[in-house]
Amino acid sequence: MSIGHYLVLSGLLFAIGTAGVFLRRNLITLLLSVEIMLNAVNLAFVAFGRQLGEVDGQIITFFVMTVAAAEAAVGLALVIGLFRHRESLNPEAFTSLKW
Amino acid sequence: MSFDALFFYAFAAVTVIGSLLVVLQKNPVYSVLSIIAAFFGLAGLYVLLEAPFVAVVQIIIYAGAIMVLFLFVVMLLNVPREDAAEWDRSHPLYRPMAVRIGAVLAVLLALELGWALSRTAGLSAGVADDSPAVSSVAELGKVLFTDYMFAFEVTSILIIAAMVGAVVLARKREH
Numbered sequence: 001m002s003i004g005h006y007l008v009l010s011g012l013l014f015a016i017g018t019a020g021v022f023l024r025r026n027l028i029t030l031l032l033s034v035e036i037m038l039n040a041v042n043l044a045f046v047a048f049g050r051q052l053g054e055v056d057g058q059i060i061t062f063f064v065m066t067v068a069a070a071e072a073a074v075g076l077a078l079v080i081g082l083f084r085h086r087e088s089l090n091p092e093a094f095t096s097l098k099w
Numbered sequence: 100m101s102f103d104a105l106f107f108y109a110f111a112a113v114t115v116i117g118s119l120l121v122v123l124q125k126n127p128v129y130s131v132l133s134i135i136a137a138f139f140g141l142a143g144l145y146v147l148l149e150a151p152f153v154a155v156v157q158i159i160i161y162a163g164a165i166m167v168l169f170l171f172v173v174m175l176l177n178v179p180r181e182d183a184a185e186w187d188r189s190h191p192l193y194r195p196m197a198v199r200i201g202a203v204l205a206v207l208l209a210l211e212l213g214w215a216l217s218r219t220a221g222l223s224a225g226v227a228d229d230s231p232a233v234s235s236v237a238e239l240g241k242v243l244f245t246d247y248m249f250a251f252e253v254t255s256i257l258i259i260a261a262m263v264g265a266v267v268l269a270r271k272r273e274h
Contacts, residue, residue, distance in 0.1 A: 001107045001147070004222030009111050009144075011212065013118055020122035028127045028173055032134050035165070036118050039141055042153075050148045053230025055242045058153050062243070065160055066254050070261035072165045076172045077268035083176050 006047035013040035027079050027089045031072065038068045106147055113140030127173045131166055138162045149232035152239060 013036055020033030042061045049057015079089065086093045117137025124130045138161045145154035216222065233239075243251060 001103060001226060002223045003226050004216070005107065005111075006144075006148075006226065007222070008216070009114070012115060016115070016118045016122055024122065026127060028169065029121070029130050032121050032127075032130055032169065035134065035161075036121060036137070039138070039161075043141060043144060046145055046148050046150050046153055047226055050150065050232060051224070051226045051229065053233060055233045055238055058150050058233075058239060059243055059247055061150075061153050062156065063247075063250060063254060065156065066258065069160065069165055070257050072168055073261045073265040074268065076168060077265040079172060080176065080269045089176070 003047055003051050007044060010040045010044040010047070013037075013043065025090050025092065027082070027091060028076075030091070031075050031079070035068060035072070038064055103147065106143070110140045110143035110147065113137065114144065128170070131169045131173060135162045135166050138166070148226065149234045151234055152236050 017033045017035075017037035017040060020036065021030055024030060024033065042064050045057040045060050045064070047057075049055065082094060083089060114137045117133045117135075117140060120133035121130045121137065124133065138157060142154040142157045142162075145151070145157060
């Protein structure tokens with residue numbers, strides 16, 4: 001398979017993730033969409049690494065996964081805290097800083 | 100169609116359909132389950148790219164650990180479904196002007212991306228044409244613990260910070 005196939009697939013996944021962030025009104029689904037975007041980037045990294053015969057693409061993928069795990073842990077803790085306050089996961093409910 | 104292409108399209112279809120279902124489902128539990136399917140498709144693609152260790156880590160860390168965390172939180176919170184009426188009332192995309200401007204920008208972006216892709220040379224080169232695959236775990240570990248030593252150690256600090264932060268944020272406060 002050519003590198004173009006993998007890049008188009010990666011771009012498609014990134015677009016789906018972006019659409020999810022913009023269209024959904026649920027904090028958990030927003031976090032899941034961010035995970036899709038991170039995975040799209042991982043796929044591009046591994047594909048380029050394979051084409052260049054370098055190991056760096058795979059290594060950066062591990063770092064992205066670690067950061068994704070940290071992001072998920074902190075993000076979900078924030079979601080739990082917000083849900084305790086407002087009984088809602090709609091981002092539009094958290095606008096008390098707006099004036 | 101060759102063997103390789105057949106598997107590529109199968110795994111790509113699983114990944115894209117799984118991701119689409121994540122975005123289109125109303126119930127967050129189904130969203131989490133379909134993203135797990137998408138991650139298995141991605142793991143298959145990593146195997147096709149001759150990166151078996153990344154594929155295994157993808158399944159163990161992503162589908163195993165992170166998604167279980169998500170599922171746990173979804174079930175803990177008893178998350179309400181998004182209903183269409185609330186979406187209509189509160190969604191910023193419901194404003195007609197914003198929708199028009201956003202649609203124009205999205206179409207422009209897609210056109211530019213297609214133009215850039217059509218002008219880039221070497222996109223049709225096969226991923227496995229030029230160089231042999233580096234897929235041994237020993238090789239990965241050697242590079243990870245020499246060239247990327249500093250990033251590796253910083254990552255451990257990041258994980259400690261995230262762990263402490265998650266515990267502090269999710270704790271019940273007694274007044």
